[in-house]
Amino acid sequence: MGNSNKRNRVSFSKKFKEASIHGCFLVNAILVILILVGIFALLVWTSLPAFKEISITEFLFNTSWNPTSYVKASYGILSMLVSTLIVTIGAMLFAVPIGIGAAAFISDLASNRVREIAKPVVEILASIPSVVIGFIGITLVGPYIAKVFKLPDGLNAINGSILLGIMALPTIISLTEDALKSVPKSYTEASLALGATKWQTIIRVRIPAASSGIIAATMLGMGRAIGETMTVLMATGCANAMPTNVTDSVRTMTSAIAIELGEVAFNSTHYYALFAVGLALFLITFAVNLAAEIIFNKKQKL
Amino acid sequence: MKNKFNVITEKLGFAVLTACLLVVVLIIVIIFTNIIINGHSAISLDFIIKAPTDGMTKGGIMPAIVGTFLVTVITAIFSIPLGMGCAIYLNEYAKQNLFTKLVRISIRNLAGVPSIVYGLFGVILFVQFLHLGTSVLAAGLTLSLMTLPLTITASEEALKNIPMSFREGSLALGATKWQAIRTNVLPYAVPGMLTGTILGLSRAAGETAPILFTGVAFYLPYLPKGVLDQFMALPYHLYIMATQHHDITLVKPIAYGTAMVLIGLVFIMNLGAIILRYRLRKNRKE
């Protein structure tokens, strides 16, 4: 048989080469975790000095944000939080019904040819930069709102809601469509076999069956709306006060950071406080995304 | 039993659903036509290749175009290898363990981080800690972090689409694992990976918040000479034109023109990616 018994032992250099290539890709993946952790850590690190001067209760519950006041600087983000909340809820009121309707159309009503066109259309909507949407808010939607509500200008919460709704639509549509696609065919067939119409099947069987996916889609859309900066910066007026009416000018957390970070003194309390706002923003969107994921996973288990 | 009531309800219901989709189409049509109608008059060859003059009320937006191009290239340089590398790890090397779960959770959460928070991170890490200052490089690095989740997800999809038999067939002939991936998986997966990457880059090109404090400037008298210089960019230019110029009416046409160029750029990139994806699907079917 002539083969030396040791000829087929793997050489060290071969092993080393394969292991180091594996190692490179592993490091790559570790980097991704590090980035997420890093963002959180750096935000905490940079906002910590702020909390030496500001108590957490003041930060979270004071309605007045006036870091540059000569009298007494205040660092309450409650007004910003409420503003963010108002435009986000408004955006969802607009985007969720239309989004679910459009998704149901694409997945259940559209012929293949129509679907081939509709899906890229939704992608085109998703690709419009936020600054362009904000621009439309200033030039088109705002003036229209002003006319309807008889206001001096249309830069307010309603404007922001509509625009954020436009931005959240593609997310909600495509995720809802995925949810509807994964509803088992057997449900549909059973319903139709009982004599239900297609419409009844969609409303009473398919959409409810996809509900956890739809809820997850909504939450992810919400996360997008909460985190959006340029659109609200341009279109909501940015008045630094607690909103009392949907026609009020509002300033969200994102706008506040964008407006003030450029003018703030480096390493001042104001500077750290803005990073604290960023940290709050990060935690809120993290929580919303986590909730969406938990809801989505619950659905998978069924 | 299909009684009259049910039939009418169904017809109404379908009309409502159709209307929902039409709303989406309408939104796009309104946005595009509004910008094109108001902006096309500003578009000319000079607009594209000349710099702004007279306090931005005349001239062109060439530096903003160049700046956007530069920062997108830098974004590509960093996000493509990192994104593809992570996707290769997840699809080819990763085991089903806690670490892999953590990586995937990280990717999903990074996708949801607000763009302004990426900007804050970029200020601390790239501008200050790495001493890059406000520069194209710092902005590009920040944007590349932002596009990472998209690139990774799209690349992983492309890798998943390559059947296991490619890898098995290659290994059975005596290839090492990396040889099998390099010679018999990647060549077929790269086009799909690029599709997702281009979509991610078109997002990056249109983003403003991450570059606000990491390197963009409203007016620079000359183009950036190196990666550590500041730069102008289309989305930021549009933002300033629309909100802060001292004479809004004068610059309105220029603002619309900028919006048109920006949308045009994003549209071309997306179209390129969609065509690439369509070609790929056709090839696979054969």
Next chain:
Amino acid sequence: MIKDIVIEAKDFNFYYGDVRALTDVNIKIEKNSVTGIIGPSGCGKSTFLRSLNLMNNLILCAKYEGQIFIEGEDILHKDIDVVELRRKVGMVFQKSNPFPKTIFENVAYGLRINGIKDKDLINQRIEESLKGAALWDEVKDRLHASAFDLSGGQQQRLCIARALAVEPDILLMDEPASALDPTATLKIEELIQVLKSKYTIIIVTHNMQQAARVSDYTAFFMMGKLIEYSKTNLMFTNPEHKITEDYVTGRFG
């Protein structure tokens, strides 16, 4: 004449995680023989085949016990060069899987990854392999056409040629003709008879008649155990165990 034993399994056990899939397999396979492995679905025949070139390593929870000697060396040793093993022990899969390349490049692939760059050598090996797989005459004028232009049977012979190109000593075939029509199947079976003069062949098949036609020795597996292993004509005419007899006479399957 004592023949060389090229493959020997000694008390070989295989587990998928905690589930034992192969129990105490002991077998000796002669050089230049064709061994057919038969048995009902799920009996472990593919699992055994894939253990011989360690393709089972692709499964994360795979566990081996015992020894498998290939050309005198225990391949279950932790330092074994798996890559070199797989070059020496070639495999043809159930579903033919030509790469989306030209016919030429499919066969050349194995050579290229083994570092062979000499163009003349590559051309020569490709011609030899395609002839060895009884495909040369059908493709010699269109070597640079896509492999997918070939029929199913031709694609499978291409995969055989691809495996032959790296000059293995042993050829493992996992139900190579199960997806092919009778004419193509016959071609493959004839090819196996020719190939055995140069290679040791192990073929898993669910088709007993094929095993009877093609193999010199037959191994009958059931529920992870090697029940019987003997010369083919003996197994089919005078099997040692009743259960073997039941299987080959079709009482169950």
